Amino acid sequence: xxxxxxxxxxxxxxxxxxASLNCTYSDRGSQSFFWYRQYSGKSPELIMxxxxxxxxxxxxxxxxxxxxxxxxxxxxxxxxxxDSATYLCAVQRGGADGLTFGKGTHLIIQP
Amino acid sequence: xxxxxxxxxxxxxxxGTSVKIECRSLDFQATTMFWYRQFPKQSLMLMxxxxxxxxxxxxxxxxxxxxxxxxxSLTLSTLTVTSAHPEDSSFYICSASPGTGSEQYFGxxxxxxxx
Numbered sequence: 001x002x003x004x005x006x007x008x009x010x011x012x013x014x015x016x017x018x019a020s021l022n023c024t025y026s027d028r029g030s031q032s033f034f035w036y037r038q039y040s041g042k043s044p045e046l047i048m049x050x051x052x053x054x055x056x057x058x059x060x061x062x063x064x065x066x067x068x069x070x071x072x073x074x075x076x077x078x079x080x081x082x083d084s085a086t087y088l089c090a091v092q093r094g095g096a097d098g099l100t101f102g103k104g105t106h107l108i109i110q111p
Numbered sequence: 112x113x114x115x116x117x118x119x120x121x122x123x124x125x126x127g128t129s130v131k132i133e134c135r136s137l138d139f140q141a142t143t144m145f146w147y148r149q150f151p152k153q154s155l156m157l158m159x160x161x162x163x164x165x166x167x168x169x170x171x172x173x174x175x176x177x178x179x180x181x182x183x184s185l186t187l188s189t190l191t192v193t194s195a196h197p198e199d200s201s202f203y204i205c206s207a208s209p210g211t212g213s214e215q216y217f218g219x220x221x222x223x224x225x226x
Contacts, residue, residue, distance in 0.1 A: 095212030
């Protein structure tokens, strides 16, 4: 059974600091990895996608993937109060497959 | 670009009735659409995958006769919850993909409450 594990939090980070979110997955056949942000009562919004080992940077966000360790992480630099949300890690086995989501990490940025 | 809409955004229905939810890709053609369900304090769970012009593929444990999915065109998929019961109350979210290997874009979701 495919599983995606995340620490549910809440993770509290001071404004301006780096927030570090982690995720592990069980399906070694997973090929695509995503981070979504979800505000309460809203649908997920794509933050980052990563497909190969290493780091991928986009503005204040950096995604890191280590397929050998089955580990994905998201770093948010210069955290802002508006970054406060639940961050969902999702994995995909094949390009035509649906996503398997973790339960999400509730991030709180303290002003 | 890559906008997905859902209608209605929320619906309340009585137990035993059926409810139809529409998912539309507004600015791209979606060869594949996905339906997810999210219960309070839980994550999104994939219910089914629908491909235009073919039968949907349902995840294990999802009743295909209860959750009817139709993907009649490249921009529209519908989910009908038949004979709804209170335990079907949930947040239903669709996503659409322009093609294999492309990212999925999520609709705003439909909150269903069955009384």
